[in-house]
Amino acid sequence: MYEAFSATPSVEEMRTRIAGANINEQSLLATDYLNHFNEVAMILEMLPDMPDFVEDVKSWSLKSYKQHFMDSTFSDKELAIAAYDCVPTTYLIAFESAIDYIAKLFHDSIQTIETAIETSDRDRIELATKDICEKIKASMSTMRSIVNGELSTFEQDDIDQMLSDPLEEAANTAPEPAVDEAETQETGALDKNSIDSLFD
Helix, strand or coil, rough: CCCCCCCCCCHHHHHHHHCCCCCCCCCCCCCHHHHHHHHHHHHHHHEEEEHHHHHHHHHHHCCCCHHHHHHHCCCCCCHHHHCCCCCHHHHHHHHHHHHHHHHHHHHHHHHHHHHHHCCCCCCHHHHHHHHHHHHHHHHEEEHHHHHCCCCCCCCCCHHHHHHCCCCCHHHHHHHCCCCCCCHHHHHHHCCHHHHHHHCC
């Protein structure tokens, strides 16, 4: 059961708190957040047969991790919200970069999809939606790996892909959090140079 915290607990204290919850003990993140993207991704796949649903895609807007859980029926929602303040920096950088990337994919796909729909050509609509859906699925796979604490499996190419266009602007303007040396050693994920390279 969730208990209010008088102060932000340490990473280890939070890991103790979330034991038994559907929250990854390594990253302190929950896969339930991916449902926020799954819903609109499913609508995209339906567009070749139901093009009118493009309005649902256009009305979709990004929710922050905390806002998603505030609005959800997730059983451990309050614990997930509290745990987000304790997410190790290396996971947080990669996770929020992946969120920005996939949100930009959705946004940038609208004009292409609308142009295809205007032709009333099902094959053209399917081609347009298939391309964006493949990119979204790949990005969601990346997000799932981060949530599951698998950041150490990423190669530099994976990191570069997360921060390449259409994320270039976001990457260049994002602040660079301080990285705790012990935390970096614990995750075995991104060393200091790799983290710096995210924002070069």
